[in-house]
Amino acid sequence: MKIAILFGGSSYEHEISIVSAITMKKVLKNATLVYIFVSSDRKFYLIDTQKINSKLFSSGEYKKSKELTLKNGGFQVDGMFGSKRIDFDVALNLIHGRDGEDGKIASLMEFYTIPFISPRIEASALSYNKLYTKFLAESVGVKTVAYEYLSKNDERKIAMPYPIIIKPVRLGSSIGVSIVKDASELDYALDVAFEFDTDVIIEPFIEGVKEFNQAGTYTNDWELSIVEEPHKEEFLDFEKKYMDFSRDSQVLAADISDALKAKIQESFKKIYDPLFRGSIIRCDFFVVEGKVLLNEINPIPGSMANYLFEDFEGLVERLSKHLPKEQNIAVDYQYIHSIQSAKGKA
Amino acid sequence: MKIAILFGGSSYEHEISIVSAITMKKVLKNATLVYIFVSSDRKFYLIDTQKINSKLFSSGEYKKSKELTLKNGGFQVDGMFGSKRIDFDVALNLIHGRDGEDGKIASLMEFYTIPFISPRIEASALSYNKLYTKFLAESVGVKTVAYEYLSKNDERKIAMPYPIIIKPVRLGSSIGVSIVKDASELDYALDVAFEFDTDVIIEPFIEGVKEFNQAGTYTNDWELSIVEEPHKEEFLDFEKKYMDFSRDSQVLAADISDALKAKIQESFKKIYDPLFRGSIIRCDFFVVEGKVLLNEINPIPGSMANYLFEDFEGLVERLSKHLPKEQNIAVDYQYIHSIQSAKGKA
Incomplete structure (x- = not known):
């Protein structure tokens, strides 16, 4: 192939x-x-x-x-x-x-x-924007973290209590993201985020929150990866990030209950299907008081999250045989022909 | 130009x-x-x-x-x-x-x-899809008509009372749209709609609802058209549709109160800004019991809704001088240079 x-x-x-x-x-x-x-x-x-x-x-x-x-x-x-x-x-x-x-x-x-x-156009536009990701998740019954939204020219007023996390609405890989511990740090963090985007999303920063990643795709059936509990650090330096995008060997599955795993997988499927057909994505979830919340969709995850799958190459081959097809639209100029014959009669 | x-x-x-x-x-x-x-x-x-x-x-x-x-x-x-x-x-x-x-x-x-x-990518993806249009409107505080949503493989169960209107979620110009007066007509109407799209949106059909169209753009300031009350017919035949897309002379403004006009214009601005910067769009509103509801966004209206503007050509020229610009992203390979020098040291 x-x-x-x-x-x-x-x-x-x-x-x-x-x-x-x-x-x-x-x-x-x-x-x-x-x-x-x-x-x-x-x-x-x-x-x-x-x-x-x-x-x-x-x-x-x-x-x-x-x-x-x-x-x-x-x-x-x-x-x-x-x-x-x-x-x-x-x-x-x-x-x-x-x-x-x-x-x-x-x-x-x-x-x-x-x-x-790859995700198709609609799936891309929705998952590239963290605000629209919230709309999407809500519409399919998947919960997300509470949030506020600010545009560049809005008054810089935040209602939720600190600490908070500020993210440019359209970027991945932690670019422009800051954790803000109190109001004195807010302006600087917003300045940084607005360097990269016109809009930001603000969420509570939940200390020590449990995070789990689930990757997957739909070929002729569901093909879900193991659930991974990623190593958490406030920020990755460039070498660790490099490691993250060059990972090529399988990791161990998170040690979680079957019930939690089932909840995570069910949430993944709700997000994925049918919008993301044709793509391999990774969803990052938070688990807060037993509830599964969508944190982010990675529509094109680092190294395609290959390290989470047992048979990544086989999956790519199978997926390539089950890609969504655009509807075929025949243009026959009947409408223009009709106008012309109507005009001819006049 | x-x-x-x-x-x-x-x-x-x-x-x-x-x-x-x-x-x-x-x-x-x-x-x-x-x-x-x-x-x-x-x-x-x-x-x-x-x-x-x-x-x-x-x-x-x-x-x-x-x-x-x-x-x-x-x-x-x-x-x-x-x-x-x-x-x-x-x-x-x-x-x-x-x-x-x-x-x-x-x-x-x-x-x-x-x-x-033209609308940019996000604006296109959201307004091309009638479900996402609802999300968008809700997020900016503009009300829409109540709705239900059905995908091709879903059970064909509708909760709202008849008559209803069924629309393919992604098409314009009334293609595949049906008004369904009772349950006996439902299957046929859904079959028609699913010929054109994988998903449909279902709304109550409101007999004799007042409809108003507002077109506009933002150049260096707002440039809004007159508010038009379009001629209503259940369906346009091809000659009337042809007339609609070939209109080139100005129409009369709807005879409405200043208060209603202000409400319509305020709703238009909420939808338009900033998502639709760079485009000329037409929003079609319903007025029900004094409330302004967004019915549809026409991201690329027939003949650009030129007939609603006093100075369409001037507007196009002004807009072409105030188009949104993509952020300039400089790629300097600092990250790869750092990896290489880190490797060199190892």
């Missing part, structure tokens, strides 16, 4: 997308990988799978690679003597943050009729 | 988009128009502004026009001796329904860095 890995993008997470993409070489061992890099100025480059490494990008050497153009049905290389289509069975969207998670890549793939693994 | 008109698309409203586009010739008189047609198989064609008429498309003759390719910064014509960029100041998205209203065109324009008039 030939899998195109789309990575990079005009995103604050451009670099960790490169790390995620390189990790795929270790976990998709039987597939042939076709690496398609989206530069920060949004050009497409075909990267040699044998030569891929992070320096190729940081040095700018990638610019010597072949540039690709999107055309209906796929990517192509344009040459002196015509164009050549790049051959693959499915594209795997590994662009974290903007472009990959906000619906742009999903739009491009759908518009140009390329089979792809 | 040079305005590119994007029209057509893979949409049930492909044909009325052609009608809307041709109407622009009559209302954008001072501008130079560059017509870019999206065929139903999603190829781009440059259409001669002098020759444009509906038959060009229904006959298939458009295929003789020059095909365009999207590249970062614009559309281009590829030729034997290199490529030529198509020159314009702003693109006006006039694709009704899928592709235009679901976020695909907004994604393409943003990805390829082309200035454009």
Whole structure:
């Protein structure tokens, strides 16, 4: 099977997308990988799978690679003597943050009729925005953490008690996120968050809250990962974050009761189906007083959360055979024909 | 000023988009128009502004026009001796329904860095879906009509009393919409709606409800249209619909109190700002017992609702100078450099 890995993008997470993409070489061992890099100025480059490494990008050497153009049905290389289509069975969207998670890549793939693994446009637009994620969760009966919402030009008034956590509404990977312990720290934290986004979401910071991650997809049936209890630290430094996006070996399942596991999995399924069909996502849950609350949806998790699955490569193959299809719309110009014949009669 | 008109698309409203586009010739008189047609198989064609008429498309003759390719910064014509960029100041998205209203065109324009008039991705994804429109309205404090929601595989049980109106959740222009007077008509109406979409929304059908349309945009200040009370008929036949999408002369303002007008305008502004910045939209409101309820958002209204504005052409020009800009994200590879130097030390 030939899998195109789309990575990079005009995103604050451009670099960790490169790390995620390189990790795929270790976990998709039987597939042939076709690496398609989206530069920060949004050009497409075909990267040699044998030569891929992070320096190729940081040095700018990638610019010597072949540039690709999107055309209906796929990517192509344009040459002196015509164009050549790049051959693959499915594209795997590994662009974290903007472009990959906000619906742009999903739009491009759908518009140009390329089979792809990724949340579709609606799922992207809803999960890229932490406010809309709340709406979505509420609409399918999954509880979330209490919140307030502030736009850049709003009065900086918070009703909930400190400590609070401030998050830019549209970013992942803890970028621009601050924990605010009292009112004296509020302005600075908001300044930081508004550097990255026009809107922020404010939630209570729950000290020592139990956190559990559940990844999964739907192929011809549910394929859910183990439930992981991630190591908690207030903030990850760059090396730990790097570790997180380059993880390639399985971790141990969290030691939780069957009842809690069932609750987490039920919440995951409610969020996922049918909106996220075609994608592999990770949902991060809090458990507070026995209640399961959705914290975040990771629509394109670091290294696709491969380390949570027993047979990640098999799952990707199965999913690529069960992708949602756009409805076929036939345009027959009946309406215009009718107008013309009506005009003809007049 | 040079305005590119994007029209057509893979949409049930492909044909009325052609009608809307041709109407622009009559209302954008001072501008130079560059017509870019999206065929139903999603190829781009440059259409001669002098020759444009509906038959060009229904006959298939458009295929003789020059095909365009999207590249970062614009559309281009590829030729034997290199490529030529198509020159314009702003693109006006006039694709009704899928592709235009679901976020695909907004994604393409943003990805390829082309200035454009249209709802952005989030605004598109939310307003293309009638359920998400409800979420949006509720979140900004605008009331909507009561509703129920059904997916294709759900049990066909409705709690609200008849008569009801059934709408596919993602389509405009009354496609697939039925009024159901009693339970015996329910199955057939649902079958029709599910022909077009996987989900439907069900609302009470309110006999003789007062309906008012408000269009508008935000340039350097609010620019709101007159409030129109549209002519009501259960369904428009094709000639009336054609009239609706080809309207080019101003209509009279509805005869309503200043207080009601203010309520409608306030509701419009709550919905519009800031989500719809960069677009010209029309909101259709119901007034029930003095309360203003949002019925629908028309993110790309027929012929851009030009007939509701006193100075439509001036508005388009002003808007093109006040388009929202994507945040500039600099990628400096600091993170990868740090990993490399950390590795070097190890």
